[in-house]
Amino acid sequence: MKLLKVENVSMIFGGLTAVKEFNLELNQGEIVALIGPNGAGKTTAFNVITGVYTPTIGHVSYKEKNITGQRPDQITKQGIARTFQNIRLFKDLSVLDNVLIANHLHLKSNFLEATFKLPRYRREEKQILEKSLNLLEKVGLKDAQGEKASSLPYGKQRRLEIARALATNPTILLLDEPAAGMNPKETDDLTEFIRQIRDDFKLSIFMIEHHMQVVMGISDRIIVFDYGVTIAEGNPYEIQNNQKVIEAYLGVAEDYA
Amino acid sequence: MKQKKTLLTLIAILILFVFVFIADQTLDSYKMRILNLCAIYVILGLSMNLINGFTGLFSLGHAGFMAVGAYTTAILTMPDIVKTQNFFMTPMMKPLDTLHVPFFLALLAGGILAGVVGYLIGAPALRLRGDYLAIATLGFAEIIRVVFTNTQSITNGALGLKGIPVSTNIWWTFGLALVTVLIIGSLINSSYGRAFKAIREDEIAAESMGINLFKHKVIAFTIGAFFAGIGGGLLGSLLGTIDPLMFRFFLTFNVLLIIILGGMGSITGTIISAIIITIGGEALRFLDESMTIGSLVIPGISGMRMVVFSALLMIVVIFFNHGIMGTKEFTWDGLFAKFAKKPLAKGGNKQ
Numbered sequence: 001m002k003l004l005k006v007e008n009v010s011m012i013f014g015g016l017t018a019v020k021e022f023n024l025e026l027n028q029g030e031i032v033a034l035i036g037p038n039g040a041g042k043t044t045a046f047n048v049i050t051g052v053y054t055p056t057i058g059h060v061s062y063k064e065k066n067i068t069g070q071r072p073d074q075i076t077k078q079g080i081a082r083t084f085q086n087i088r089l090f091k092d093l094s095v096l097d098n099v100l101i102a103n104h105l106h107l108k109s110n111f112l113e114a115t116f117k118l119p120r121y122r123r124e125e126k127q128i129l130e131k132s133l134n135l136l137e138k139v140g141l142k143d144a145q146g147e148k149a150s151s152l153p154y155g156k157q158r159r160l161e162i163a164r165a166l167a168t169n170p171t172i173l174l175l176d177e178p179a180a181g182m183n184p185k186e187t188d189d190l191t192e193f194i195r196q197i198r199d200d201f202k203l204s205i206f207m208i209e210h211h212m213q214v215v216m217g218i219s220d221r222i223i224v225f226d227y228g229v230t231i232a233e234g235n236p237y238e239i240q241n242n243q244k245v246i247e248a249y250l251g252v253a254e255d256y257a
Numbered sequence: 258m259k260q261k262k263t264l265l266t267l268i269a270i271l272i273l274f275v276f277v278f279i280a281d282q283t284l285d286s287y288k289m290r291i292l293n294l295c296a297i298y299v300i301l302g303l304s305m306n307l308i309n310g311f312t313g314l315f316s317l318g319h320a321g322f323m324a325v326g327a328y329t330t331a332i333l334t335m336p337d338i339v340k341t342q343n344f345f346m347t348p349m350m351k352p353l354d355t356l357h358v359p360f361f362l363a364l365l366a367g368g369i370l371a372g373v374v375g376y377l378i379g380a381p382a383l384r385l386r387g388d389y390l391a392i393a394t395l396g397f398a399e400i401i402r403v404v405f406t407n408t409q410s411i412t413n414g415a416l417g418l419k420g421i422p423v424s425t426n427i428w429w430t431f432g433l434a435l436v437t438v439l440i441i442g443s444l445i446n447s448s449y450g451r452a453f454k455a456i457r458e459d460e461i462a463a464e465s466m467g468i469n470l471f472k473h474k475v476i477a478f479t480i481g482a483f484f485a486g487i488g489g490g491l492l493g494s495l496l497g498t499i500d501p502l503m504f505r506f507f508l509t510f511n512v513l514l515i516i517i518l519g520g521m522g523s524i525t526g527t528i529i530s531a532i533i534i535t536i537g538g539e540a541l542r543f544l545d546e547s548m549t550i551g552s553l554v555i556p557g558i559s560g561m562r563m564v565v566f567s568a569l570l571m572i573v574v575i576f577f578n579h580g581i582m583g584t585k586e587f588t589w590d591g592l593f594a595k596f597a598k599k600p601l602a603k604g605g606n607k608q
């Protein structure tokens with residue numbers, strides 16, 4: 001079964017076609033990368049899948065169900081979580097709170113049960129806390145649980161953002177430039193980390209990334225955007241040898257790699 | 258440790274009630290009135306902080322919710338003959354003219370009605386963002402006032418209501434302030450409270466984490482309106498008279514001042530600041546009266562107090578825009594850490 005299917009999606013802002021006739025099929029366990037020069041429309045494609053924008057044309061379906069036009073929270077609830085290109089943590093809240101918040105969507109207790117700490121809520125809160133601490137342990141942030149999110153070093157903030165997305169229990173994880181601003185060592189760790197969470201959490205991953213080292217290392221398939229248009233699609237080997245890609249992107253991309 | 262903290266909290270509550278008891282026995286009625294106002298402003302401040310401080314909504318409709326609570330409580334507690342005396346222009350609508358319930362139920366009804374009104378206003382207005390929400394809620398509060406001025410047979414219009422039974426006493430105000438602190442504190446420290454704070458921090462990220470923005474904003478707004486209604490009901494029954502003019506924007510401004518000074522997003526900050534502002538407001542009352550310095554007589558300028566208040570607000574906003582407490586809380590952990598002269602324990606700013 002195709003987990004995620006993007007069919008013929010175009011996103012037009014006024015006169016600007018940010019994404020044009022985009023198609024994607026994501027299978028269980030796959031890692032697919034989306035690359036392309038700045039302003040190519042990659043983040044816009046993410047925003048369409050996650051419900052931030054409703055596509056001007058086309059459909060998005062998840063597990064064979066049409067999710068086009070649903071709100072971001074509804075889409076996340078069904079199993080698609082994301083991170084942001086410019087980290088968007090809840091800055092003034094603690095590391096632990098950031099992860100706890102991402103569990104709220106599955107809470108069954110209503111606000112009265114929560115306020116008056118009724119048994120069902122107490123049970124749920126205990127589970128959420130345990131689950132969150134486990135998750136923080138897994139991503140190596142347990143010791144930082146009480147710190148303010150904004151006080152973490154950059155690499156750890158990226159990691160926390162991924163942990164927060166994982167806390168929503170996704171089956172698909174969308175990562176928008178997870179290695180941005182990282183040094184080579186951090187980039188290596190991240191590559192390994194992504195592979196590991198894919199296996200541990202049985203995820204499919206769709207990610208935007210400029211670091212060729214990361215992209216070529218872990219992607220099953222790569223999609224290349226240029227001015228909103230998909231100019232190539234294939235495995236890392238095919239993409240590296242694709243003439244169009246070399247012209248449009250890789251030539252310029254020396255500085256990213 | 259946890260038990261120890263609960264014990265400390267219980268002891269603190271006990272001390273509070275001993276204080277209330279002694280105050281009740283010894284203080285004159287003017288001082289009692291100020292104490293009552295302190296507690297009422299704690300309730301009002303917390304209810305507004307839930308909406309504006311914790312959830313990050315820019316709402317200016319507080320006076321409207323208070324008016325709903327105050328009128329409901331007054332109408333449900335006034336004896337028949339006082340009602341007839343009040344409504345000499347237009348007789349009161351049936352069955353309101355003979356309806357009354359015990360004080361507590363009247364307060365509760367005022368809170369619930371304010372909550373319902375909050376929900377009805379919130380449902381459309383909370384779809385608006387930032388400044389638009391402020392304008393919409395401000396407009397709503399003015400509309401409530403105009404409606405109350407014109408529904409003669411229910412509210413007695415511009416004449417207002419006089420002779421409202423003064424059922425509010427220090428036990429009610431301090432008791433309900435305590436209940437409000439406990440309830441709003443418990444809500445804020447629950448999963449819902451975390452969701453509210455997430456919305457305040459970053460709406461886009463919160464929505465992407467599966468939080469239904471609209472639903473949570475409506476919950477915070479409605480609960481805030483409920484407590485504003487309770488506060489309004491207590492205030493009306495403390496003063497004994499209410500009229501639509503009492504619920505001008507000025508009243509909302511007063512509460513806003515409290516939460517900005519205390520810290521948007523701090524319960525303990527709100528409590529401290531409600532007390533400072535209420536007592537300070539009384540202490541500054543001399544500014545409105547005429548003064549004699551030596552042989553010089555300065556005529557009183559009414560509204561001078563408000564000028565000083567507004568200047569205070571501006572100073573707070575400009576120089577310490579996080580208020581007294583910011584989003585921090587006073588906690589036992591924090592206190593222990595201070596005495597132990599050690600850095601704050603992990604998670605020390607949580608209750």
Ligand SMILES: Nc1ncnc2c1ncn2[C@@H]1O[C@H](COP(=O)(O)OP(=O)(O)OP(=O)(O)O)[C@@H](O)[C@H]1O
Nearest residue numbers: 013016018036037038039040041042043044045085
């Ligand atoms: N809400 C919007 N309204 C108007 N134009 C937009 C909007 N969002 C994106 N765009 C435009 O769409 C184009 C694609 O932007 P997008 O952010 O998707 O690029 P990107 O591939 O993610 O680039 P980068 O590598 O810099 O992150 C840009 O020209 C951008 O200005």
Ligand SMILES: [Mg+2]
Nearest residue numbers: 042043044085
């Ligand atoms: Mg982008």
